[in-house]
Amino acid sequence: MYKYDHYDQAMVDTRVAEFRDQVERRIAGKLSEDQFKPLRLMNGLYLQLHAYMLRVAIPYGTLDSRQTRMLAHIARKYDRGYGHFTTRQNIQYNWIRLEDAPDLLADLATVEMHAIQTSGNCIRNISSDQYAGAAADEVVDPRPFAELLRQWSSFHPEFSFLPRKFKIAVIASETDRAAMRLHDIGIQIIERDGEIAARFYAGGGMGRTPMIGPLIRDFVPIGELISYSEAILRVYNRYGRRDNKFKARIKILVHEMGAEKFIAEVEAEFAHLRGLNIDAPAAELARIKAFFTDPPFEAGLPDEIDRLDPDFAVWLDQNTHPHKRPGYAIVTISLKPIGGIPGDASAEQMELIADLAERHSFDELRVTHAQNIVLPHVRKADLATIWGALAEAGLAEPNLDLVTDIIACPGLDYCSLANARSIPVAQKIARRFADQQRQRDLGELKLKISGCINACGHHHAGHIGILGVDRKGVENYQLLLGGSGAEDASLGQITGPGFDEDGIVDAVETVTETYKTLRADGERFLDTYRRVGMTPFKEALYG
């Protein structure tokens, strides 16, 4: 895992001092709220319905136990004892006082963490594959490239006042676990003829105008990763729309300009920039890569697992994933207990997870974009112990990728932009489908809920998506089917008129029951939907 040197530490410490100064000027009235807003946003501080919300960056979703314990400490000291893991692999605290924010950031800096550029119209925290370094199907570990981009994009003087926020995801396998093509820039690290390179997609995104990013360059030599990124950002900064905040994302630019013209502009800028020595030397990438080498895996570990306890066996089948090394497994800890708040974890749960990571996963853990936690490198022999500890803490829900593994945004319970509540809907659906047998029978089913058109809950990318809208002052929910954020990316289609809160729970059930009557052998819900189309579902819902 990456470790700061004195340079990285100095950057973060300087930022804490700068923000302390800005908060003091704000409190003293030297800065108006208008002037302060972009500054606090660049430090992850949003003003929400009840209090300030602070978003802490977890670069490419990777944490160690010391950092996780600090997140628990912050939950306890500055919040109400819990935190909320987000779809961008970050953590949010919902009850922060402005006066406390500088101290909180100073605490974070002691464990090489920060809230830099977690909001605002700048390049945001870079996300990646939660199985990086552990999955059998990756070309290389994508995180060193994400780290290189993190450093380049931190305090970038040209790109701190972009038309709108800018999100980058980096993956390195054909399987897309990071919704890469739904990002402003999606990068897939590839290998061709023994050479590592980057494949670039741009102009993806969700929000009110969801788009799947087109391929804009199939092969960028890895030594030019930064200059090519810089070319895209410059074209966007110069030509992205600034007249309408809802049309300001790069996806609109790519769409309105047309991918071909956009590519031509980027290529021209790239031709200019690549001569300017913007890329770090290969030695820098090598230095970063050295932090991401394999931990000391043991050889000759057994692959057999004692499956005598039926509950353990269910969890084992659902929440573990094959590891690249024999004798190891990747564990997903579900933050989706039935009836809980998706993505929430208490300080005590974070501490337990930190202990497990330290003891059983080479001190590493990951946050996933589906708001769960991953222990990437677990000996199979330790799985039963881990499961026992998780079960005791209410963290052993065996529902990874099942209908109750719901992504939900904070919605009207916290968010000032919301039209409708998301969390209670997620809770009701989870309760309706609580029966494990039933969930497993339905198989992989990604359900995603947003409380408004901004789509923080990825509803466009849900196999089943739910969007909260405001209908004459009443909360109403639209249903979408057929979205995917994976390598087969697609956008969900709205079924028809919306439903009220109980109606939407029934509607989801109608859809899953319809699927059961239609599915062919081995078909997931998404496959069936793609084969039979919307009509039978529409008939069942409205017929």
Add this chain to the structure above:
Amino acid sequence: MAEPVEEPAVTLDAFLDQSNATSVRLEEGEDARALIPHLDRLSLIEIGFGSFGDGRGYSAARILREAGYQGELRAEGDVLVDQIAFMRRCGFDSFAPERPLDPEDAARALDRWSEVYQPAADDRTPIWSKRHG
């Protein structure tokens, strides 16, 4: 920081139309690259910031410096103390803020960052270069 050249800057159109003017003013949406053929006779380029949140001027400034412009590059308009360090990195060397900056705050802002992660239009050495000598 350079002393501002006291001379009214003409608009980009006026400049391109005539002229023997040695200064020009660019508005946000205007293409800095239109000036590249004329850089050697320019001693002042003023870039307007109608609103501090509109960051196009940062790219314009860097483009001009990358093209070799040596004269004064002035940021005019909604220029705030928390932006000037970024502006300087993009090549601005003078500031004409609409609302005057507190000189102490400005000095502090310009001095704050002892290191930078990336090369830009100033002569600062990026961290990666220091790491590898």
